[in-house]
Amino acid sequence: MPSISKEQIERALDAWAAHLLQTTAAAQQGSTLAIVGIVSNGDVLAQRLVEKLASAGCHALYGAIDITLYRDDIDLRGKRPALRSSHLPFSTDDLTLVLVDDVLSTGRTARAALDVLWEYGRPERVELHCLTDRGGRQLPIQPDYIAFDLSAEQSPEVKVFLTETDGRDEITF
Amino acid sequence: MNPRKDLITIDALNDEDIRTILDSTSAMKDIFTRSVKKVPALKGKSVLTLFYEPSTRTRSSFEVAAHRLSADVTTFTVSTSSVVKGESVHDTIDTLMSMKMDYIIVRHKHSGIPAVIARHCKASVINAGDGSHAHPSQAFLDAFTIKEKYGDVAGRRVVIIGDILHSRVARSTSTILRRLGAEVAYMGPGPLVPPQQHTGIPRFTNWDQIFEWKPDVIYLLRVQNERIDSPFFPAADYHAAFGVTEERLRRIDDLDMGIMHPGPVNRGVEICDAAMDYRNCLINNQVENGIAARMSILYHLTPKTQSND
Numbered sequence: 001m002p003s004i005s006k007e008q009i010e011r012a013l014d015a016w017a018a019h020l021l022q023t024t025a026a027a028q029q030g031s032t033l034a035i036v037g038i039v040s041n042g043d044v045l046a047q048r049l050v051e052k053l054a055s056a057g058c059h060a061l062y063g064a065i066d067i068t069l070y071r072d073d074i075d076l077r078g079k080r081p082a083l084r085s086s087h088l089p090f091s092t093d094d095l096t097l098v099l100v101d102d103v104l105s106t107g108r109t110a111r112a113a114l115d116v117l118w119e120y121g122r123p124e125r126v127e128l129h130c131l132t133d134r135g136g137r138q139l140p141i142q143p144d145y146i147a148f149d150l151s152a153e154q155s156p157e158v159k160v161f162l163t164e165t166d167g168r169d170e171i172t173f
Numbered sequence: 174m175n176p177r178k179d180l181i182t183i184d185a186l187n188d189e190d191i192r193t194i195l196d197s198t199s200a201m202k203d204i205f206t207r208s209v210k211k212v213p214a215l216k217g218k219s220v221l222t223l224f225y226e227p228s229t230r231t232r233s234s235f236e237v238a239a240h241r242l243s244a245d246v247t248t249f250t251v252s253t254s255s256v257v258k259g260e261s262v263h264d265t266i267d268t269l270m271s272m273k274m275d276y277i278i279v280r281h282k283h284s285g286i287p288a289v290i291a292r293h294c295k296a297s298v299i300n301a302g303d304g305s306h307a308h309p310s311q312a313f314l315d316a317f318t319i320k321e322k323y324g325d326v327a328g329r330r331v332v333i334i335g336d337i338l339h340s341r342v343a344r345s346t347s348t349i350l351r352r353l354g355a356e357v358a359y360m361g362p363g364p365l366v367p368p369q370q371h372t373g374i375p376r377f378t379n380w381d382q383i384f385e386w387k388p389d390v391i392y393l394l395r396v397q398n399e400r401i402d403s404p405f406f407p408a409a410d411y412h413a414a415f416g417v418t419e420e421r422l423r424r425i426d427d428l429d430m431g432i433m434h435p436g437p438v439n440r441g442v443e444i445c446d447a448a449m450d451y452r453n454c455l456i457n458n459q460v461e462n463g464i465a466a467r468m469s470i471l472y473h474l475t476p477k478t479q480s481n482d
Contacts, residue, residue, distance in 0.1 A: 066200060068214075069212040069213065069214040069242075069472070070212065070213060070214075074214060075479060078176040078475060079174065079175060079176055079475075080174070080472060080473050080475065082193055082196065082197065083196070083197040083200035083201070083469075083472075084200060085199060085200045085203050086200070086203055091208070115213070119207055119208075119209040119211075119212075120207060120208070120209075121208070
């Protein structure tokens with residue numbers, strides 16, 4: 001099974017933070033920058049990006065959202081998915097907000113995440129940044145930034161492991 | 174948790190079910206701090222509250238919970254319904270099924286009625302109190318309140334005081350707390366507390382024994398005059414013997430114990446006025462957590478109203 005190593009992920013995160021500094025942070029024009037991760041894994045990535053931005057002298061708010069209660073398939077599954085706490089201790093009014101997730105596929109999670117964000121206010125601008133894209137979009141949703149584009153691989157499953165939750169950094173597909 | 178249609182008793186749940194509902198309660202409570210206190214999880218679903226016994230708190234708590242999950246709520250008021258005109262529970266169930274309800278929340282003075290309704294309909298049935306049998310949603314909010322205050326339920330000591338024999342709250346709450354690893358004891362008037370050999374729960378008869386046992390939480394039950402044909406004792410005598418008096422409150426304060434009560438409170442009977450303002454009085458926390466716990470219960474149950482079988 002092909003995989004992406006810890007070192008490659010680390011380099012990708014550095015490039016990702018650099019991209020945020022060059023483009024998003026530069027374009028925010030006075031509005032506050034917030035990096036909001038989608039639970040689970042997206043929150044870990046968002047936390048790391050906020051730390052990298054901080055060490056480069058750029059302050060960004062950190063948030064995490066659980067989109068479970070906004071899913072469009074609650075009724076289609078027999079078992080209700082477990083809930084995780086959201087952590088968004090600020091209004092999203094007028095923010096430049098970067099939504100972070102680990103795997104982008106159908107776009108349904110991003111759709112639900114947008115609904116969640118609007119419950120907390122009206123952001124000025126929202127971007128979608130993902131660690132991997134495995135293709136298979138079912139909604140008109142396109143990312144603004146992808147660290148690893150795996151959509152050509154035709155792989156049914158992409159797994160992301162992160163040190164904070166899984167004890168190691170690795171992506172398998 | 175595995176798909177489950179109804180919630181009738183705590184005993185029917187496995188450990189994973191209990192943990193899942195408790196964990197999600199915390200996530201539900203986060204919603205209360207947002208400017209939009211509503212999530213779309215049960216959008217388009219119908220919830221019916223069917224209360225054959227008077228209740229303000231439990232019913233409104235379930236109603237708020239259902240509204241915050243975006244469900245539509247219908248209130249079936251028994252005093253103005255055909256039940257007083259002699260309709261049987263079975264006929265009422267048929268009527269309700271024709272209304273295509275997804276969730277039915279039932280309270281009845283007879284034990285077992287919610288289970289009967291659950292067997293006969295596709296809707297998820299939640300027992301909101303049946304006779305002296307069970308009150309599982311109360312158990313969840315109590316367990317959550319203790320978990321929130323003390324970090325974990327396991328290892329905590331809780332003494333439940335009052336008319337244990339007729340109390341569905343005592344039964345359900347002691348069950349969930351013991352399943353989660355807490356130690357429970359009972360205290361109350363001798364004839365109203367079942368002996369230890371039947372319950373496995375230590376029975377105290379006075380406050381000295383409680384202070385010696387050093388519980389973390391004092392859980393007071395309401396003296397239920399409506400469930401006993403004639404009051405067993407005058408209110409003042411009960412207060413002196415089993416209530417939280419001002420003198421006992423000082424001791425409780427010294428020992429840093431918490432006070433809980435399922436409500437509504439009879440001031441001057443179970444509890445003195447000063448105890449309502451005591452720093453570790455968790456009664457208002459229980460009310461707030463009741464909404465979150467009931468949201469979690471509604472969310473985790475799966476009605477069979479979608480399937481055609």
